[in-house]
Amino acid sequence: MKYLLAIGDSHIPLRAKDVSPKIYEKLEEIAGNHLFDYTFFTGDVIDAPQFLDFLKLKTKLDFFRVVGNMDYYGGSRDAPIFQKLDLFIPHKLSIGLTHGAQISPRGNHDQLELLASEQDYNILISGHTHKEEITLTKNGILLLNPGSITGAWSFIASQIPSF
Helix, strand or coil, X not given: CCCEEEECCCCECCCCCCCCHHHHHHHHHHHCCCCEEEEEECCCCECCHHHHHHHHHCEEEEEEECCCHHHHHCCCCCCCCEEEEEEECCCEEEEEEECCCCCCCCCCHHHHHHHHHHHCCCEEEECXXXXXXXXXXXXXXXXXXXXXXXXXXXXXXXXXXXX
16 A cells, blocks of 8 residues: 655745644644655645655655745746656556646646646646645546645635645
């Protein structure tokens, strides 16, 4: 069994002061004696080195991060726009990661599915909307949005922290 963590849109310190201690506790509880095999961060981290270090310590195999639009405008451009992981468990499973700022309108399932199809992803993890969502498309592509780990404000989200 593989343990995956999808997380995103912290917006620290622009829209949120920090990640709640309750989130740290919950992640510790979920990880338990096992580390997450893979962690996927959908971008808009801004400036949260302590939280990123915590996540990396809780990740056994690989930590994936993409740049979000606020990271980019804030001058943090050290992450790619897309990341991809191919797992073989026992069949090939391709997981794609993107922030989602290039999708218009925000979070549009048809556009996300098209992007996933073009990149040959079985699963596409995206952020930007801050709205947690899991959708299986009619073509069998899983679209996953973990929401905002801090509950940071956005146009369409609830402002409740999620992952």
